[in-house]
Amino acid sequence: MSKNKTFIEIAKALGISPSTVSRALNDHPRISNETKQKVKKLALELDFTLNPMASSFRSNKTQTIGIIVPRISFYFHATVLTVVQNLLWKEGYQLIICQSNDSPEVEKELVNTLYASRVDGVIAATTLYTTDFSHYDILTRKQIPLVFYDRVPVNYYPAQIVKGDDYKGGFEAAEHLIKLGCKSIAHISGPLTCNLYKDRYAGYIDALKKYKIPYRQEMVFFHELSMDNAVESIQKIFKMETKPDGIFTANDTSAIGALMVARELGIEVPKEFKIVGYSNDPRSSIISPGITTIDQHPEIVGQQLAITILDLIRGTETKVELITEPTITPITLTIRESSKVL
Amino acid sequence: MSKNKTFIEIAKALGISPSTVSRALNDHPRISNETKQKVKKLALELDFTLNPMASSFRSNKTQTIGIIVPRISFYFHATVLTVVQNLLWKEGYQLIICQSNDSPEVEKELVNTLYASRVDGVIAATTLYTTDFSHYDILTRKQIPLVFYDRVPVNYYPAQIVKGDDYKGGFEAAEHLIKLGCKSIAHISGPLTCNLYKDRYAGYIDALKKYKIPYRQEMVFFHELSMDNAVESIQKIFKMETKPDGIFTANDTSAIGALMVARELGIEVPKEFKIVGYSNDPRSSIISPGITTIDQHPEIVGQQLAITILDLIRGTETKVELITEPTITPITLTIRESSKVL
DNA sequence: GTGAAAGCGCTAACAT
């Protein structure tokens, strides 16, 4: 097992120049295949690999991409991460995964650290509360490729965007309930500062309009989508004189909460009360009755993210202003027992 | 906004030598506070940060630690990751998170890539099927700190180990069922090549022995702990002439499977059949009835991991053979409805 | 298609 010093010994052994060895190892197009072969063979035999620190230092490329997610354990993000990582890994990039824990302060710190560690690009889903995106400016200013996904800037920000079709998701969720005969549909939404909830809410509203179902303000809640909050809201709903016969919640945790409250109160789901959640969290399928939900296809999102950031990084030398329209990834209504007609 | 070149301009501006600036920026103990202050102040004003690539290159330290997990989305690992990352981040280390997807081949590749990227240390939970650990040799041979956790080498391997008290977990799970009056307790275990299942199984066996409950081989299953496998085994169990009145499953997915089969067959849980799982997966609390399970305290595991790897990295220059006994992290029996006496 | 030569920005041994 050699000491893995430099490739100069390879150059010497082969009687060629160090620069040729470097180029051969890096698959430089102008090096003959024969030379490449020779060099790589010897490198393998000598158990030699390029020192990535030296390479990064010299070339100013780290082959590292940072990704900021609110929480690594959320099913949607976990799946996106897996896909992105696999894809980037194949292309020779490493992923630094960072969690903001939905704190804008942490997010800001993460951006700075990522910047300081000279990542080649950044992918980010912002926190629920990020309305000011100026902490990302350091990246755009220094031309570091940046792509937002899922939770993205609501107003224009000079970065690429990949997002799900939340409007359509909200619309289809509500429409589904309406077509099942629901006349009074509650909605649990997150803070409207977040594009996700704004769009899902808009879809819900438009579905009601389209089918001439009255919008009832007292049945619509805006708050962080935790189990506790959801339970509280749903308890309120069931205390009303005119109770709803269906609910669309902007995440699955809230849908599960709705199911639990209904169970406690002896309200039959789906017979008396139908539920549609959002995200297709695995929990929504193991619970009984299974919960109808909107699948966001995290694999597609992840794939799109990898493609986008790679394009940006590779195209960065040629064109500079290549920010295009947001990429909208599809959603699919996934029907389970919580909204089946009996 | 400056061009962020080198700290030589800081040295010049302050009339001191570059090495002093370097030391000041790195909080070298032999630099006066006054100098440090001055240097840091100017660096801030100039928006200057050290180039980590140059630092890494020169010092041969990447300030990066790799962690290999079977799957990022598993609750236990997701929580461990979160804790480890937060702690390491605070100490100025970045975490490269890698997934083996439980494939020994991928695991091997990950170790090699991590090695090639000169990480300062590696943390790993091996795959379910890793019995040969020689692909980790490259790390130990090159003195790169390595700590295994959760799923660890069964035989001696020269690396630090952090693991849960699986024997105790298995014992307490079985004992709990026994004390509740169960006379016939089934067990769903994973492959015994994995320390986790071996130990939990041993605990189960010993509890049966202690309380003189007969061990019934036909009620014990060894297979990958997927939902499908679990459902299949449990269906078999309920087809037997003498049915069990309790089950201990080595993960929560299987426990959920057991619950679902029972539900389908109209067997009342916990009245006729009591269930204890393992891991305290969030799903075990949202399902109804809630599932009794063994909490592995991933936060404690994560904390221990961070401490251990940091110690190893920092002590690496002084002592070399400092591998100590495995660190055993505690478990807690968490009782829910699936094993309540009625 | 290959070679020569010039550093990239930093750290650390040694000196004082």
Place this chain on the structure above:
DNA sequence: ATGTTAGCGCTTTCAC
């Protein structure tokens, strides 16, 4: 407590 000095291993013009 601070300065001097010598590279770390690689990429990349520029030349042929």
